[in-house]
Amino acid sequence: MEDDCSTSTMSIGFIGAGKMAQAMTRGFLASGIVAKERITASAPTPQSIELIKTFGINVTTNNRLTVEKSKVVVVAVKPNVVPVVLREVSSCVTRDHLVVSIAAGVKLESIERDLPPESRVVRVMPNTPCLVQKAASVLSTGRWVKNGDGELVKKLMKSVGSCEESSEPILDAVTALSGCGPGYIFMAIDALADGGVKCGLPREMAIQLAAQTVQGAANMVLETGKHPAQLKDDVCSPGGATIEAVSRLEKAGFRGALIEAVETAYQKALFLGGGQKK
Ligand SMILES: NC(=O)c1ccc[n+]([C@@H]2O[C@H](COP(=O)([O-])OP(=O)(O)OC[C@H]3O[C@@H](n4cnc5c(N)ncnc54)[C@H](OP(=O)(O)O)[C@@H]3O)[C@@H](O)[C@H]2O)c1
Missing domain, CATH: 3.40.50.720 (NAD(P)-binding Rossmann-like Domain)
Structure with missing residues (x-):
């Protein structure tokens, strides 16, 4: 054999x-x-x-x-x-x-x-x-x-x-984060591009810039080994434009929405496996 x-x-x-x-x-x-x-x-x-x-x-x-x-x-x-x-x-x-x-x-x-x-x-x-x-x-x-x-x-x-x-019990959390994750990030790229278009960028250019930005940021996390919060701090100049936008995202519940999205998908994965009532 x-x-x-x-x-x-x-x-x-x-x-x-x-x-x-x-x-x-x-x-x-x-x-x-x-x-x-x-x-x-x-x-x-x-x-x-x-x-x-x-x-x-x-x-x-x-x-x-x-x-x-x-x-x-x-x-x-x-x-x-x-x-x-x-x-x-x-x-x-x-x-x-x-x-x-x-x-x-x-x-x-x-x-x-x-x-x-x-x-x-x-x-x-x-x-x-x-x-x-x-x-x-x-x-x-x-x-x-x-x-x-x-x-x-x-x-x-x-x-x-x-x-x-x-071990198997981890897989439902993996499903919620990386299994479903591309869906969350496609939404983010689409929304970032909408923001660019709202500010006057052509649609095609806005999508390309948004996708390249997500890819570049992800590569920085994977390749530098730095914590993402540290990398975020590094791009926020005091009194600058990025910290203004970060502050707006915090007010809009950006991080909380992502955390809850993963948790909701986790509950659904448990439900699909008959583990817990959704
Ligand atoms: N999509 C994701 O991002 C993702 C990520 C990780 C894991 N998964 C898992 O991957 C699995 C497939 O998801 P998917 O997104 O590929 O779904 P999908 O696009 O709906 O594909 C399901 C396929 O199964 C076929 N099918 C239905 N009944 C069948 C049968 N009796 N025998 C053989 N084939 C049959 C469907 O044919 P018809 O089109 O004719 O119905 C279709 O080709 C799911 O269990 C999902 O949990 C999905």
Whole structure:
């Protein structure tokens, strides 16, 4: 049998062909970690596989065929559909398969329950920047994984960004911060651009400046190792324009709104996993 930690001969199947399956497919292909001939994706109708088909991968409307053709099976359907597809493919899943769920909130234990005994399962919380190889992912391994399964998934996810391993209870908080986070930042970029347009900038220029500013600020946090509050202090000259704007953001509850957004998403992730009433 081939080395379980080898990506060179790996075959990947996506059950679900939506936004995340497309982002991960595009990222994996761009990174070169897996060839397009070795990726298969399935979704219920020919319309639902139309977009992912444009990557040149194998597509089907038969989830069982995806499992049969793949060693790594990524479950990329909405959380409420996960038990449905797992029961559908369960009889095709063997110890040779590594099942990777990216569904928010759905616990390892419930995935393992819907699959044959001792199935190898890893749960990952990625985000859509997989598409541009800038994802932030965290994974947690199930009870029956083989040596090297966590490393294999880490290697895959690192090909499209960063990937850490943690205990499973952390994953709901990860979902709320980095899983949903691109949505918050897209809103921020849109709003910053609106501000620029209000002050007279052409729309295209305003969006480009806003996005580049967010990217630059994020890189400074990641590359300098300085606390973000320190970096904020560094750009606030006494009596200057930035501190005026910072003061306005504080009055508008900017930081509090972001903190509450993450906490609200966390409660929802817990709810999706049946952990707590929302
Ligand atoms: N979006 C994010 O930013 C993000 C980030 C991290 C994790 N996640 C997780 O990733 C998962 C997928 O999210 P998404 O945003 O990619 O959702 P999505 O765009 O709605 O994609 C879901 C896909 O599942 C397909 N599907 C529905 N029923 C199916 C079935 N019975 N068998 C096979 N495929 C089926 C859908 O086909 P149709 O289009 O025909 O319905 C669609 O292709 C979710 O569990 C979510 O929690 C999402």
